[in-house]
Amino acid sequence: MRKKLLLAVGLLLAGLALALSGTEVMQKVAAQPRPTTMHGKMEMRLVDKHGRELTRVLETWSKQEGDVEKKLIKFLAPADVKGTSFLVISRNGQDEMKLYLPALKRVRRIAGGQKKGSFMGSDFSYDDISNLGKIEVDDYENKLLREEELNGAKTYVVEARPKAGVDSSYDKQILWVRADDFVPVQIEFYQKGKLVKVMTLDQVQKFAGGKYLMPTHMVMENVKSKHKTELTMSDLELDVDIPDSVFSERFMKR
């Protein structure tokens, strides 16, 4: 009953917009402009179910040039991991990863297969983070489930299932996509039919005079362990010039 009512109201208000299919919604999400470079700080707050927490601060640089994506992450805090840095250079989907641990004073090459692993020891995986930046719409079967009001904003609720042959960490994702600007604000991740994680993107800011919409605060909660990670972005600089020397072993050790 409530669904029907919502649907009727949605029809009235949204008019043609309702005609969107799940795939169209996701295409609009993917069509959002992305900056070519990005530099900023990321605060990562890890909280366990008892409320015990740990905060890490990282500085990140990233650059997209054609099929090559470069990313450098450096820990600023806590003091005992300060200087630990992580470099990823992706060429046509092939990742080259390097790690520098200051205590060992050595750069180590890391083998691939990390994508499903934890991003910097958080509840986010590498996949979760990189899918924020770009979504391969064609890899998924997208289905519009319903429209619904979430935190005062109208959203499309889309179910995305990876197509056969696509390597994905999850067998289903449900996304709440804001109808007005096509920014996903909540994502549920399912494995073996069970909800495992929920991500909320509760702060989305405009940059470069409204050209870019970037999430600046997001929370990922592990449903089973009740462990959660809060990411807060700050000092974001978009489309600034970042020299290639940043993505090097020398810079890692600096």
Next chain:
Amino acid sequence: MEPLSRYATKHPWVVIAFFLAITLALGAGLPHLRFDNSPESFVPPDLPTKVLLDEVRDTFGGGDMALAALEGDVWTVPHLEALRAITDELSEIDGVLQVTSLANAKRMEEDNGFLVVEDLLPDDLTPADLPRLRSYVESEPLYDGRLVSRDGHYAAVIIDVDAGVDALAFNRAVNKVLRAHWDGPVYLSGTPALSGYILQTLQHDLPLQMLLAVLFIGLVLFLNFRSGRGVFLPLLTVLVALVWSLGLGGWLGFELGSISSILPVVVLAVGSSFTLHVLNRFYHELADARSRNEAIILAVRETGLGVLVSALAAGAGLAALYSSSIPQIKFFGVLAAFGVLVAFLAATLLAPALLTLMKNPRRLPDPDRPDAISRFMAQIAQFLARHKVAVLLTALLFFGLMAFFATRVQVETSFVSYFPKSSPPRVATELVDRVFGGSDTLTLVVDGDLKDPKLLEAIYAFEQQAKQVDGVGSAVSIADLLREINKALTGSFGLPDSRDGVAQELLLFQMSSDPEDLNRFITEDASEAQITVQLQSLSTTRLKQVTEELTGLAQKLIAPHAEKVRFTGTSVLLLEVMRLIIHDQYVSLALALVLVAFFNALLLRSWRIGLIGILPLVLTIAGQFGLMGLLGLPLDTATALIAAIAIGVGDYSVHIIVRYLEELRHGASPESAAATSLRVSGRAVFYTALAIGGGFMALLFSGFAPIQTFAKLMGFTVGATALFALSVLPAALLLWLRRYQGNGKKEAGNA
């Protein structure tokens, strides 16, 4: 007592309706009766070790450990794939927190200049991968001998199970998964698995034991009365008592465990003696040519006092178990005491009401025609009159001797000791002990700066020394994990030499797995860590020594670098249970004896009688413990009850005393009073002992070793109490109670 029995003969239907109504009301609680035999059912919830264990489980997300050993050549593709399927499916079972096996182990090593952190088993496993996998696993102290046996013939699946899990359902589900995928033999051990086996045995044993008890008691009743109603009436009264007591347990939400499962047999055996006494007297009165109703009233009046005293004593002995700190024993005590008192009510109300409605039996025993047993009793009486002092001195000697042997009694609380040697759970546990170093765990909680390399080195040193202790399988902590990471990073096992190094390696580990994986070893803020020590299934005595040794090591090695080191774990909990059992023994024993003496004294109106009356009990209890010490039978959760139950079943003395006093009051000499008492009441005591003993023999068919031991001891107990009641007691009466004492009250028989 008399007004009640009068009422029962006048309005039998009212009494029957009353019993029927309550039986139906309480009986409706039977389906609510639940079973639970988790370690928690033995442990008081506010015990400090228990509180710490709950805290540790909460902090590190662990539970109880179960371990499945799978037999077969592990290093083949089909077996590793089966292991993968098993690992996946076990994780889906209710109450399973985590499953660890080769199938989800990680490979972390230096490979062609790359640091590799990935799943050990590749998604597309081929025979070509096997040699590399095997040599890697054999070089990993965390895996070799833990997840796969050193000879490669057994794979281990370690299952972390929520402590509150339904053990029976868990066992069923796990066995189903194992059998579906593994073609060789499988062995399941560990506390959750043993709890499951225990519950399984329990539900199988309970109906069987009740049936056997009814059969044995019925047989003895038939031997005594040689009539259908002599069998039917006592059995009916105890079945009513059983329904009331189990039904009440159901309504109150009590849970039966391995120990409390003896409840039905206790109620059946103890309760049946009450109606036996009443009925015996009824037949005697009928034979004396009384009318039916007169005979009923007289029977209740004359035996009523004795039955009341023994019911109160039995109730007190059992209710004294309520002082136990062990939840399961507490519930058992309350329900058994209630059941016994109901059996008493049924014997003095329901049985008379039913008798009123029945025709008189055609054949009556001749009270003056002595049978073999009463003739034998008369001979005893003659012997006692001449040798009373010698008998008492022998009793004293017996007491001293048994008290000496009692000091040798060993305590045993380990779950595996429940099972006979060749039973599957025992075989599985012994195999897992031998191949994988055990499925019991002990946890050390270390508080301090866990990034301090000195503390980590100390923890590692502790683990190395702990592994040398006989009975310890392995020890795992954050220190081992760090050594692995360090090896992958630098090529050699070792711990980082600085706080920063530790922090950075921990970060690397967190980056290469789920963040909560690290939380199983150490808290997010690195202020608390747990060391999991794997133990073989040890006897309680050995476990105590091992725990003491480990405590010593931890104090010497870890404590100087940490803020706090604490021990906990299921095995430590069971050690606490042992301490409580011993402590409870003294309390409940003393309490029960005082209560029995008190009831005897109160109802027979003399302290001297009260004290003489408990003589057979004191001797029997000394005998029980002496026998346990002599034969090496352990004091465990079941045998801990025997003293209390001895008091419940064994208060025959009161019938002898009541009759002796009755005769004295009528002016008989002490010698002839003792002779009459033995001849008349002695016969009833003999059959009561036989009925109760027969009832307890049903427990010999239990699937649990402690219950079997208990049944054997009860055999001794019933016999010994009867023997002492028929020998030492009359001797004591002859020596110390030669004049009628009852505060001048003439109708001592009329309570």
